Amino acid sequence: MxxxxxxxxxxxxxxxxxxxxxxxxxxxxxxxxSLTAIFGGLAISLGLLLRxxxxxxxxxxxxxxxxxLTYGDTVFRIGINLDAMAIIMLVVVTLVSALVHLFxxxxxxxxxxxxxxxSYLSFFSFSMLGLVLADNLFIIFCFWExxxxxxxxxxxxxxxxxxASDAAVKAFVTxxxxxxxxxxxxxxxxxxxxxxxxxxxxxxxxxxxxxGGMLTAAGxxxxxxxxxxxxxxxxxxxLPDAMEGPTPVSALIHAATMVAAGVYLTARxxxxxxxxxxxxxxxxxxxxxxxxxxxxxAQNDIKRVLAYSTVSQLGYMIMALGAGAYTAGFFHLVTHxxxxxxxFLGSGSVIHAMHHSLHKVHSHADPQDMRNMGGLRKHLPTxxxxxxLATIALAGVPLTSGFLSKDAILxxxxxxxxxxxxxxxxxxxxxxxxxxxxxxxxxxxxxxxxGEFRGGKQAESHLHESPRNMxxxxxxxxxxxxxxxxxxxxxxxxxxxxxWFARAIQEPVKAYEAVHIPAHETSAPELGMVxxxxxxxxxxxxxxxxxxxxxxxxxxxxxxxxxxxxxxSSHLIAMxxxxxxxxxxxxxxxxxxxxxxxxxxxxxxxxxxxxRGMFNKWWFDEIYHATVIKGSHxxxxxxxxxxxxxxxxxxxxxxxxxxxxxFISGWFDNTFVDxxxxxxxxxxxxxxxxxxxxxxxxxxxxMLVSVLVLAILLLLKM
Numbered sequence: 001m002x003x004x005x006x007x008x009x010x011x012x013x014x015x016x017x018x019x020x021x022x023x024x025x026x027x028x029x030x031x032x033x034s035l036t037a038i039f040g041g042l043a044i045s046l047g048l049l050l051r052x053x054x055x056x057x058x059x060x061x062x063x064x065x066x067x068x069l070t071y072g073d074t075v076f077r078i079g080i081n082l083d084a085m086a087i088i089m090l091v092v093v094t095l096v097s098a099l100v101h102l103f104x105x106x107x108x109x110x111x112x113x114x115x116x117x118x119s120y121l122s123f124f125s126f127s128m129l130g131l132v133l134a135d136n137l138f139i140i141f142c143f144w145e146x147x148x149x150x151x152x153x154x155x156x157x158x159x160x161x162x163x164a165s166d167a168a169v170k171a172f173v174t175x176x177x178x179x180x181x182x183x184x185x186x187x188x189x190x191x192x193x194x195x196x197x198x199x200x201x202x203x204x205x206x207x208x209x210x211x212g213g214m215l216t217a218a219g220x221x222x223x224x225x226x227x228x229x230x231x232x233x234x235x236x237x238x239l240p241d242a243m244e245g246p247t248p249v250s251a252l253i254h255a256a257t258m259v260a261a262g263v264y265l266t267a268r269x270x271x272x273x274x275x276x277x278x279x280x281x282x283x284x285x286x287x288x289x290x291x292x293x294x295x296x297x298a299q300n301d302i303k304r305v306l307a308y309s310t311v312s313q314l315g316y317m318i319m320a321l322g323a324g325a326y327t328a329g330f331f332h333l334v335t336h337x338x339x340x341x342x343x344f345l346g347s348g349s350v351i352h353a354m355h356h357s358l359h360k361v362h363s364h365a366d367p368q369d370m371r372n373m374g375g376l377r378k379h380l381p382t383x384x385x386x387x388x389l390a391t392i393a394l395a396g397v398p399l400t401s402g403f404l405s406k407d408a409i410l411x412x413x414x415x416x417x418x419x420x421x422x423x424x425x426x427x428x429x430x431x432x433x434x435x436x437x438x439x440x441x442x443x444x445x446x447x448x449x450x451g452e453f454r455g456g457k458q459a460e461s462h463l464h465e466s467p468r469n470m471x472x473x474x475x476x477x478x479x480x481x482x483x484x485x486x487x488x489x490x491x492x493x494x495x496x497x498x499x500w501f502a503r504a505i506q507e508p509v510k511a512y513e514a515v516h517i518p519a520h521e522t523s524a525p526e527l528g529m530v531x532x533x534x535x536x537x538x539x540x541x542x543x544x545x546x547x548x549x550x551x552x553x554x555x556x557x558x559x560x561x562x563x564x565x566x567x568x569s570s571h572l573i574a575m576x577x578x579x580x581x582x583x584x585x586x587x588x589x590x591x592x593x594x595x596x597x598x599x600x601x602x603x604x605x606x607x608x609x610x611x612r613g614m615f616n617k618w619w620f621d622e623i624y625h626a627t628v629i630k631g632s633h634x635x636x637x638x639x640x641x642x643x644x645x646x647x648x649x650x651x652x653x654x655x656x657x658x659x660x661x662x663f664i665s666g667w668f669d670n671t672f673v674d675x676x677x678x679x680x681x682x683x684x685x686x687x688x689x690x691x692x693x694x695x696x697x698x699x700x701x702x703m704l705v706s707v708l709v710l711a712i713l714l715l716l717k718m
Contacts, residue, residue, distance in 0.1 A: 002064040002082060009126065011037040011040055015033045018030065034101055034121060037122060041129070042095055049087055056503075058503060058504065061087070063079060064079045064082075065077045078134070080135060081133065081134070088501075088505070092337045099473035103470050104117065104121065106467040124154060124257065127149075128258070131144055136198065145179070147261060148175050148179070152168045152172045156168025157246055163244050164244040167244040170238050175238065177235060178228020179228060181227075182221065185217075185223075185225075188221060198269075202271050205512055210272075215272060215277075222269050223284075226265050230260070230314045230318065236620075243303040247303065247345070250344045259314055260314075260333050263321070264333070266318060278322045284318060286319040286430060289433040290315075290428075290432050291618065293308070293309075293433040293440070294614050309440070313340065316409050317333050319426060320409040323412055323416035327408070327496075328409045334405075335401035335481075341477050342473075345477065347368075350376060351367050352466055354372070357461075373455070374450065375453040379463035380463070387445070387474075389481055390477070395441050395586060396438065396582045398494075400481050403493075404486060405496075406434065407495075407571070407575050410434065410574040415567040418570060435582070439589045445589075446590070446594045
C-alpha cells in the first residue's frame with residue numbers, strides 16, 4: 001500500500017512540474033496533465049478505501065520510515081502513516097480536488113493564465129496530500145507551510161485586482177501568526193521528548209515524559225496552528241476575504257483541503273490533549289461557530305455567506321474535538337467537505353450564469369449579490385437541485401450526511417456539558433449555530449432561486465445552465481450528501497454507528513490518562529455512580545483506597561456505563577432539538593424571504609446595532625485595523641523615533657564628543673607635545689650653531705684653543 005500512497009502523493013507534484021514549465025506549449029494548456037494526475041490519485045485512494053472497508057480491520061493500515069538526517073548519535077526518521085484516517089482524508093482531498101479540476105476547465109476557460117492555474121491546483125493538492133500522509137509533526141509543518149504558500153498563489157491568482165492581492169497577503173500573514181505558536185509548540189515537544197514522530201510523542205506522554213502544565217501548553221500551542229489554518233476566532237478574518245480568488249479555489253480551500261488541515265491536525269494530536277486544553281479548544285470552536293453564523297445571516301454576497309458558513313462549520317468540528325467527540329468531529333469534516341464543495345461550485349455556476357447575462361446587457365451590477373438574483377431555478381435547474389440538496393445537508397435535515405454528523409456533534413457537546421457542569425454555553429453555541437445555519441442557507445436559496453429575476457428581463461433572457469463539466473461535479477458532490485454512503489452496511493438514518501466510518505474511526509485512548517488516572521484511584525463522583533448503579537463496594541476497598549484495588553475495576557466500569565448512558569440519552573435529546581431548531585430556522589426563512597410575511601427591513605431596523613454588527617462582521621477588521629495594524633504603525637513610528645533620536649543621538653553624540661576630544665588632543669599635541677619636541681630641537685639647533693663657531697675644521701685652531709684652555713686652567717689653579 002505504501003507504494004500506492006507515494007504515487008498518490010507525487011503524481012500532483014509531477015503534474016505541477018510539467019505544467020508550470022511546459023503548459024503553454026501543451027494542448028489545452030496542459031490541463032489534461034493535472035486532470036490525469038489527480039483523477040489517478042482519486043482512483044488509487046478509492047481502491048485503498050474499499051480495501052480498508054472490506055477488510056473489517058479497525059487497525060487497517062501501513063507505515064514506512066527512512067533515515068532522513070543523522071546528527072551524531074541522533075537519527076531523524078520520517079515516513080508515511082497510512083492509517084484509516086489518512087486513507088479517508090486521501091479520498092476526501094483527491095475527490096474534491098479532482099472535481100474542482102474538472103469544474104475549472106470551463107470556469108477558467110479563456111483566462112490568460114489558464115495553464116498556470118492548473119499548475120497551482122496540482123501544487124496545492126501535493127501539499128495537502130503530503131500533510132495528510134506525514135507521520136511526523138515537523139514534516140506536517142513543512143507541508144503545512146507549502147499549503148499556505150500554494151493558497152497564497154491561488155487566492156491572489158488575479159493579482160491585477162488589488163482586492164485579490166490584498167486578500168492573499170492577509171491570508172498568508174494571518175496564518176503566520178498561528179504558525180508562530182505552532183513552532184513554539186513543536187520546540188516544546190521536541191525539547192521535552194526528543195522526537196516529533198506522532199506515535200513516539202504519544203508514547204512519551206503515556207510514560208509521563210511530558211505532562212501537567214507543559215503538556216497543556218504544548219497542546220494549545222500546536223492548536224494555534226489550527227486556529228490560523230482553520231480560521232478560528234480570533235484569526236478567522238482571512239477566510240472570507242479569500243473569496244477574491246476564483247470560485248474553484250474557494251471550493252478547494254474552503255471545503256476539504258486547506259481549512260480542514262487545522263481540524264486534521266487537532267484530530268491527530270487529540271490523544272495528548274489534556275482536559276484543560278480540550279476545554280479551551282471547545283470554547284474557541286463553539287464561539288467561532290456561533291459568531292460566524294450570526295455574520296452569515298446578514299451577508300448579501302453569495303460567496304461570503306458560504307465563507308462564513310465554512311468558518312461556522314469548522315468551529316463545529318473544533319468544538320467537537322475539544323469536547324471529546326472525536327469521531328463526530330472528524331465525521332463532520334468528511335461530510336461537510338462534500339456538501340460545502342457542492343455549494344461553492346454551485347455558487348460558481350450561479351455567478352458564471354449571472355456574469356454572462358449581465359455582461360450581455362452591459363450591466364455593471366454585482367453578479368455575486370443575491371439581491372440581483374431571483375428565479376434562477378427556472379434557468380439553472382441542475383444547479384438549483386444540487387444546490388438545494390447540499391443546503392438541506394448543511395442545515396442538518398434528516399436522511400442527509402449533514403444531519404448525521406451535526407447531530408453527533410451536538411449530542412457529544414450536550415453530553416460533555418452534562419458530564420462537566422458549567423459548560424452549558426457550548427450547548428447554546430451549538431444549537432444556536434444550527435438554527436442560524438438553517439435560516440441563512442434557506443435565505444440564500446429563496447433569494448437566489450425563487451421569486452422573480454431582479455436583474456431585468458433583458459438580462460434574464462441570457463441566463464442558461466452551465467456546461468456539463470461544471471454540472472457533473474455538482475451532481476456527484478450533492479449525491480454524496482445522502483446518509484447511506486456513510487452508514488453502510490447498516491441502514492441507520494439517525495446515527496453512523498454500525499457503519500464503516502464509525503468502525504474505521506474510533507476514539508483513541510487519551511495518552512495522559514496513563515499518567516494522571518492510575519487504575520486504583522477513585523473519586524467521590526465515581527463512588528456516587530457506584531451507588532447509583534446499585535454496585536455494592538466490598539468493605540475496606542473504596543472506603544480505604546490504600547487496600548486491595550479489586551473494586552476499582554467495578555468503579556471504572558460504572559463510570560464508563562454512566563458516561564455511555566449520558567451520551568446515549570444526549571444523542572436522543574440532541575436529535576430532537578437539532579430537528580426542531582433546523583425546522584425553526586427554515587420556517588422563519590420561508591416566512592421572511594419566500595412568503596414575505598415578515599419584513600426583513602423592519603427587523604433590520606428593530607435589531608439596530610445587532611444587525612449592523614452582523615452586517616459589518618462585528619467590526620473585527622475595523623477593530624484589528626484600529627488596534628493591531630495602527631498599533632503596529634504607532635510602534636513602528638516609535639521605533640523610528642527611538643532609532644533617530646536615541647540610538648542615532650547616542651551615536652551622533654558620541655561622534656561629537658570624540659570630535660571635541662580629538663580637537664583638545666590635537667591642541668595639546670600641537671601646543672605641548674609638539675612644542676616640547678620643537679623646543680628641544682630649537683635648543684639643539686642653537687647649540688649646534690654655537691658649536692659650529694668652534695668647529696672650523698682647522699687643526700691649528702683646535703691646537704691653539706686647546707693650548708689656551710690649558711693655560712687658563714693652569715692660571716686658575718695657581
